[in-house]
Amino acid sequence: MAGAVMQSPIQLEQNEAENIERIRELKRARGDSLIILAHHYQRLGVHRCGDVTGDSYQLCKAAASTQKARHIVFCGVRFMVTSAATLCRDDQVVYHPDRNAGCPMADMANLPQVTTSWLELSQVVQASRVVPVVYMNSDLDLKAFCGERGGIVCTSSNASKVFDWCFARGEKIFFFPDEHLGRNTANAKGIPRSQIVLWDPKQPFGGLSPQQIRDARVILWKGYCHVHTRFSLEMIAKARAEHPGIKVVVHPECHEDVVAAADFSGSTGFIQDYVRKQMKAGDKVAIGTEVNMIHRLAVEHPDRLVIPLVRSLCPNMFKISTQDLRDCLENLDSWEAVKADPREKQHAKVALDNMLACTG
Numbered sequence: 001m002a003g004a005v006m007q008s009p010i011q012l013e014q015n016e017a018e019n020i021e022r023i024r025e026l027k028r029a030r031g032d033s034l035i036i037l038a039h040h041y042q043r044l045g046v047h048r049c050g051d052v053t054g055d056s057y058q059l060c061k062a063a064a065s066t067q068k069a070r071h072i073v074f075c076g077v078r079f080m081v082t083s084a085a086t087l088c089r090d091d092q093v094v095y096h097p098d099r100n101a102g103c104p105m106a107d108m109a110n111l112p113q114v115t116t117s118w119l120e121l122s123q124v125v126q127a128s129r130v131v132p133v134v135y136m137n138s139d140l141d142l143k144a145f146c147g148e149r150g151g152i153v154c155t156s157s158n159a160s161k162v163f164d165w166c167f168a169r170g171e172k173i174f175f176f177p178d179e180h181l182g183r184n185t186a187n188a189k190g191i192p193r194s195q196i197v198l199w200d201p202k203q204p205f206g207g208l209s210p211q212q213i214r215d216a217r218v219i220l221w222k223g224y225c226h227v228h229t230r231f232s233l234e235m236i237a238k239a240r241a242e243h244p245g246i247k248v249v250v251h252p253e254c255h256e257d258v259v260a261a262a263d264f265s266g267s268t269g270f271i272q273d274y275v276r277k278q279m280k281a282g283d284k285v286a287i288g289t290e291v292n293m294i295h296r297l298a299v300e301h302p303d304r305l306v307i308p309l310v311r312s313l314c315p316n317m318f319k320i321s322t323q324d325l326r327d328c329l330e331n332l333d334s335w336e337a338v339k340a341d342p343r344e345k346q347h348a349k350v351a352l353d354n355m356l357a358c359t360g
């Protein structure tokens, strides 16, 4: 099977080539004053138009460090775009080609819930002993909540370093909104299961007893990504039965049993590097992450077998088409800019800067 290109579940957009040509023309006209950032889960055509492509950490760094660009067009979901708007300079403007592209996982934690949970925690343990960690996949007000309380942002590529940073400053981590990234990171750190607890925001005190809270080192919010929790042990067994010798690589937003059964687990940047740098012609890999990225890697590497464990698509990442990007660039001067609330920006920047400083 090596050499076969995975059949795309995704139809090429109409006028794709024409749109890409027009986008390149518009970029040339703007020169260095414009930069396009594109996440790895974006559609193939949109990804090809990115000046910088990467996972959310890489794009966050790119937004924070771009010098010449005054206009930053971000092809990703809302939480990424507001993070870029927080990190950029005051003379820079951030644009989102489709403001409706959100993230259901980010919506699983909101500020009133997190504030209530924090107050409840504080009734059982000293708040100064707890470090709040918010996954990049969250609204800006939650990043600000963390920044105000000496906390930090993390992504799937730096969660391990962020845990070290936290335990140098406190005894417990309060991690939201993705249970699975937090659990997989805690497992990799060798934290005993009895010290990892699940906080259900719909229940008083997260559904935990005071003793469970006191004993915990990692308190995980009950949230998840529907794209990554689809993957199962049965899918891994099937891939291995159908393709002897195949490797399995999954994202850490997957269930812990799936991560344990895989050969490797890592961020989208890690997965891309695995296919590009670790594999050679004839090698086989089944991947547990968003299908657009797997499709792109398969197209880029026709000499190796790159298949999904199952086709799991993020409808929000899929929202931006080359037509949307073209419309945004053609109307850039009147396109609505993404602006961060000044107070949220000030505090969220602290938590984002903590992450950038701790992970380099």
Ligand code: SF4
Residues within 6 Å of the ligand: 077, 102, 103, 104, 105, 106, 137, 225, 226, 227, 228, 290, 314, 315, 316, 317
């Ligand atoms: S893949 Fe999951 S976490 Fe990422 S944007 Fe989609 S729903 Fe959110």
